[in-house]
Amino acid sequence: MLDSTRTAGATSAGSAHARAMAVAKVAAGQADAVDRDGRFPREAVEAMREQRLLGLMIPTEFGGEGLSFGEIAELCTILGGACSSAGMVFAMHQIKISSLVHHGAGSPWHCDFMRRVARDQLLVGSATTEAGIGGDLRNSVCAIVPDGDHVAIDKDATVISYGLDADAIMATARRAPDAASSDQAMVVIEKHQAGLVQTSVWDTLGMRGTTSHGFRLTARVPAAQVFPKPFAEIAAQSMLASSHLFWSALWFGIAGSALGRAQASVRAAARRTPNAVPPGASRLSAAAAELAGLKALVRDGIARFERARHDEDELNAMGFAVAMNAVKVEASRRAVAIVQEALTIAGIMGYKNDNPFSVGRQLRDILSAPLMIANDRVLANTATLLLMSRLDTALED
Known part of the structure; x- marks a missing residue:
């Protein structure tokens, strides 16, 4: 284990450690089947929800537990040792939550979304890669298109992390149709708002359970769901x-x-x-x-x-x-x-x-x-x- 240094949140961190160990037991029991069948680690993720691990980094004022970066990393280690795919799903989710916590606090919509992540244990996926950019997440072909008080996006995403099982997806695109490829913004797209047409299958050597298939992602969402920071x-x-x-x-x-x-x-x-x-x-x-x-x-x-x-x-x-x-x-x-x-x-x-x-x-x-x-x-x-x-x-x- 990484043995993170305990801080003022030691009680919460200790509780999270014990809860993660309980999830790891579930994940380990299904790891071989998840790998063999190339399927999403449903049992492990459901255990994460039951143990309320998905909102751990959300600040306490928004209903989370305010765990530190190092404490979350330690849980990635625990879950990764039990089932690589389940651990990667947890890690990828927490990467998106880190961006939400660090850059969403000044936005009323994103603050409310943090509350819902913590309350409802929402799983957040990622759509940062795109056809035509060779895996460079710091450039985009697609753009965010203004549409009244909404915005629209149409992204040919070569992979979306566990896209079929995510409750929301954070997607990147050019800030506007006339913006440079590196002038990007990130938008939260909730499951009910996303149009997903699968374009490829995640059939890989390893990490098979992350089920990061390729999709054509389309959505029209309120402009408030775009992160205020570039x-x-x-x-x-x-x-x-x-x-x-x-x-x-x-x-x-x-x-x-x-x-x-x-x-x-x-x-x-x-x-x-x-x-x-x-x-x-x-x-x-x-x-x-x-x-x-x-x-x-x-x-x-x-x-x-x-x-x-x-x-x-x-x-x-x-x-x-x-x-x-x-x-x-x-x-x-x-x-x-x-x-x-x-x-x-x-x-x-x-x-x-x-x-x-x-x-x-x-x-x-x-x-x-x-x-x-x-x-x-x-x-x-x-x-x-x-x-x-x-x-x-x-x-x-």
Whole structure:
């Protein structure tokens, strides 16, 4: 676990931890079926609603529990270790809630939406990618079109996170028909307002239960549902950090789960030959050190964001973006390597399905980590930033 530092909300955080563990038990029981059938982790998400996990980050004045960024990240780790797909659904939902909390407080409509998320445990999905932009969420082809006191959107979304099961979708588009592709806004579209025509199927190697099919998304909604701040600010000040850090916490959970199975296989070997050191023991110790390093990397990233979250200048600084990018790239690399090493340690039993030492599902799921906002794209963005900023070579901030 990430073992987040407890604050004034320690009671709520402790309760959320126990509730997340209850959800994890449900998620783990269905994880293989979710993966095999490529289906939405309905049981786990229903348990999240029953345990009231979907509104945890919503401030208490809007009916939530006001959990910190680090406390939410810890729950991503718990759920990711039980079922990667269920954990990713939770993480993706909380990424959108982070944007809502950080950038919706000045808007009466978005404040009311926060209350409804907390009260009704609404699940929020994401539509930020689009045909024709190559996975670049900071550019849009479609536009928000004014229509009286409403706006209309028509988006060819290559993926919408669990689009068929979301209660609302946050979609990006150009701010206006004459706006540049990078001049974007984000709008909340509720389920009853969304027209969804499926255009592709989410048939993937891993993370199969996120069911992120492609859709033609159309909607006409009140203009008040558009976030008042430009998407550029939302991306820089909340979405960048929450995506990279919640995903990294999730990947840490997957890596820990796989290595736990490898450890169990080494222990089983030790019981069979009590007078000999099992062949995988030395590899296990090295992999455990790598897991500890991954934990430190993620916790450091979370701590940096917690320090910066109330300082817009720091959130917009190039150095902050470089640091968050570094966490994403390095966490995804390390997590993949740890799960691959877990397979080596467990050997053929790790390779086979349907046994306690199997890590096949975790391996297939973790291979998505370098591809979710592709590391090459992240590194290219970092390269541009480094042309205009200093390297961070200080040990202390």
